[in-house]
Amino acid sequence: MSGTARQGAGEAARSTEESTAAMTQTRPRPQPADPAPTALDAAPSGRNAPARRAPRPGPRAGRRPLGGAAGVLFEPPGARGRRQRRLGSVAAAALIAAFAAVVMLQLGRHGQLDWARWQPLTQASIQRFLFSALGDTLLAGVVSIAIGLPLGAVMGLLRLSRRRLVSVPAGAVVELLRSLPLLFVVYFFLLGLPSLGLRMPPFWQLVIPIVLHGVGNFAEIFRAGVLALPRGQSEAGYAIGLRHGQVMRLIVLPQAVRALLPTIIGQAVRALKDTTLGYVVSYPELMHQGNVLGSFLENDFLQVYFEVAVIFIALNWLLSKLAEWVETRTGRTPRPVRPRPNTAPQIGVPKTN
Amino acid sequence: MNVVADHFGEILTGFGRTVLLTLVSFAAALVLGGLLGLCRVAPLGVLRSLAACYVHTVRNLPLLLVVVVTVFVLPQLGLTLSLNTSVTVGLAAYIASYVCEILRSGMETVPAGQVEAARAVGLTTFQCLRLVVLPQALRSMVQPLGNMFIATALGTAVGSVAGVNELSGVIRQLNVQYVEPLALFASATVLYVALTLAGGLITGRLERRLRIHR
Amino acid sequence: MTLRRPTVLAAAIACAAALAASLTACGSSELPDKPGGGAKSGGDLLSRAPVGQDLPSTPTLERIRKNGHLTAATSDTDPGFSEKNPLNGKYQGFEADLTAMLAKYLLGKPEVKHVSINADTREALLQNGTADAVVSTYKITPERMRKVAFGGPYMNLGQAVLVRKGMKGIDKAADLDGRKVITTAGPSVESLKKVAPHATPVIFQTISQCLQALRDGRGDAFINNQAVIVARAQKDTALEVLPFTFGSASYGIGLPKDDPKFREIVDGFLRTVEEQGLWKQSWKDNVSPLTKQPVPEPPKPGGAGGDPSAATPPASTPTASTGS
Known part of the structure; x- marks a missing residue:
């Protein structure tokens, strides 16, 4: 039962400053204050086992329960403490269950759980309708990411350029892209550009604003990732005679990308969610088609929204699974190189979608 | 620009509603997100997974969906709140999932030694949280929380599809009536940017004030 | 941020399974036919619909012919008038019929590409050429006439x-x-x-x-x-x-402002379908079942024109011709 909190936590955005602070504390890794392995804190899979930890000193490698103060806030319980916690867990679980029961009861009383209301969703034609909308959402999302990611990487590197003539304008563009509300960029593409004589189909009216917005965020992610990499890496590159571009391409970027994967996936989730702005430009994405279906079914629209919600959650969950799979494929647990908290997308600005 | 001048009062009223909605939603999100954040680091596995489930569910949903579902599902649960309140609840519930993660990662940036030192001088867990961990965590949280404030401000725009007549709702109604999209949307953009800029400035000042010089 | 715990995994698998089950357990019983479902009338109506003869060449018409279809901005969610049926993906309703007949009138075949609209963007879709026509309970107002032209009116509602x-x-x-x-x-x-x-x-x-x-x-x-x-x-x-x-107000087909000849073609089309009784047929199939009222007399097209001052009279008469 305790896996999520422990493992999800390992990816917390952590500023490099703090990592360095942690580095200076030369305490043995299995910290004395670490909770003793109890039923609650059973050691997870072998990947996180102490034996696999990186031998070099430095920030803790791999995933661990909760970093920093959060992990040691509560003392490891004694025998009585364990009993109390078990009691507390049972009580909390009972409360949650009671709450869920009340919710279901109320929904039932209002007839929301009647089979007649859910039955339309079992029809193949209706599912086909929703899933073709899902296809449109995916298409817009994937294309946005496929264009935005490399462009963002380029912009991030330009901003890191040692020539001020390049880095300053690149920085200005990135900051501008990040600060414009996406909804209004979409409206600008719909209403503003045509008056300047530029026409494009709804797909691009939706995708280009998402790309522009994504470029700003991806650029910041890359920049932060590159900056967070230990200086020794690039210095070693220069020492063996590589040029700046080669150092970036061969040494810095591969490491940064691997470490940044979770944040990149977070940004991808956002791009997918941003496609719900498609209703503005008449793009038939999932949320819009959910509205159409809800309207057609007259009184069963809550059921339709439920399915749309499930699809979104499943989709984004699959995305994070994909990230993990890629991580294991690259054969190494991610290094604790993280962007600074204020640029990490999982805590960044979600748009008005 | 005529439309904007003629209906400036209406637009300002809508803007006022946007500001109010932003402030209340953000405050509510801080409270709810704070509670969730505490659950996230609680010693009880049940609470930790509850908070984790909440975060992963809500954060993977589009805001529009969260708000519409809040507006229409709460009455089905026997809770009929006003539309303003419902939209506030939806927005706050959405933002809270982000606030929870900010709080958690903020606490993780505080070195574990701090807690051990606090415990060594005899502070209880909650004293330690209140006097040692949270004040330090707050520093690294100001910037992302500022981002969240901006997100809340922009997020209020979904209120217009759920019957709340805030800034973007007013603008769209005026546009339907007078067909002056560019002038109207430009004025709205100016007001939104003013709001987010104000948020950014406050964040910056807070950050400077909280900064410790080592 | 990833989810890695078994319970959540199980929940997700359960959800996926439920979804898959719902996909396979399909077709047990079809939805009841909605009243005003234009599906039954559509085919018959369309086969009787006229094809425009000797239409003058205009920029919009040329574009429609080049595309091979009429791009019409319509509503997805307006029962009786223009509603997308998720069961077959077709549009049904009075305005959907009109749109299909207009396409046949212009092209000889009822090829329509629907662009769904929201109220903010109708003028924009016409002005930027995304849509050739807006057929979506589009009220004729002087403000709009500065931006777009109106064919019709084709109904008072x-x-x-x-x-x-x-x-x-x-x-x-x-x-x-x-x-x-x-x-x-x-x-x-x-x-x-x-x-x-x-x-x-x-x-x-x-x-x-x-x-x-x-x-x-x-x-x-x-x-x-x-x-x-x-x-x-x-x-x-x-x-x-x-x-x-x-x-009660007059509703017209929104058209590009800079193409007066195309507006005349659309007016001619409306006149023809009204004369041939197709207008009344479609109204009877789609709207009357909803309102439970007899089919009204269609309005005379051409009144709307492109002149802003002409738009006000119908809107200012408060008692409706369609009123009970």
């Missing part, structure tokens, strides 16, 4: 009021003043502002949402066109239609 049973104090449209009135963005709001300037419009995206909001007590009344109001009132005994209509 009044607004009706739906309330929860037992609601007192609303005997005429002006009584809506000062009240919260639920509606969708579009013509209903405009009509409301004219008769009750101090009413607070409470706007939702779809009619289903509006009705649920009315039941939840989010407002005192729900206004929309008569067809929608009457049809929905029959399905919910807790709601009742008030015995008056208001804000």
